[in-house]
Amino acid sequence: MAQLAKLTVKTVQRVSKADPTQQRRAKLIAKIEEQAKVLAAKLNGEVHQVRVQGWVTNEHGEKVSVEKMRQVRAWFFEQDSGWYVQCRYGSKVLDLGKGNAVFVKTLQEVEGVLEAFLVATQQGELDAAVAAALAKRKAI
Numbered sequence: 001m002a003q004l005a006k007l008t009v010k011t012v013q014r015v016s017k018a019d020p021t022q023q024r025r026a027k028l029i030a031k032i033e034e035q036a037k038v039l040a041a042k043l044n045g046e047v048h049q050v051r052v053q054g055w056v057t058n059e060h061g062e063k064v065s066v067e068k069m070r071q072v073r074a075w076f077f078e079q080d081s082g083w084y085v086q087c088r089y090g091s092k093v094l095d096l097g098k099g100n101a102v103f104v105k106t107l108q109e110v111e112g113v114l115e116a117f118l119v120a121t122q123q124g125e126l127d128a129a130v131a132a133a134l135a136k137r138k139a140i
Contacts, residue, residue, distance in 0.1 A: 021124075029118060033118070049069040050070055083109070084102070085101060085102045089130050095133075
């Protein structure tokens, strides 16, 4: 205890400078922009993939870091002679008020829906839906 007596010890609560709502918006905006890339790849007949870090055990039994390619799952799917677009936060589908998906007739119209999601997120219209999705996750 003699060593600790020489130090100035205080009780402190760490304060985060970043607003959690702004952090959630930034995360959702990044994912919506990624979905625009998924759509562009789908329109070109390609698959959008991203690099992720992973761990593998090599022949010597050591764990080593490697880069892998991972396919990004689309938020839009074809059903009922059209396309449904869902907005997601993590694995949760956000409630958009009257439902959880937007219906469009063609794949090209999905871009307009993604732009609407982007603008709504920037203006804070989806903050309540994100908070509700997070509340459901914590309740489970």
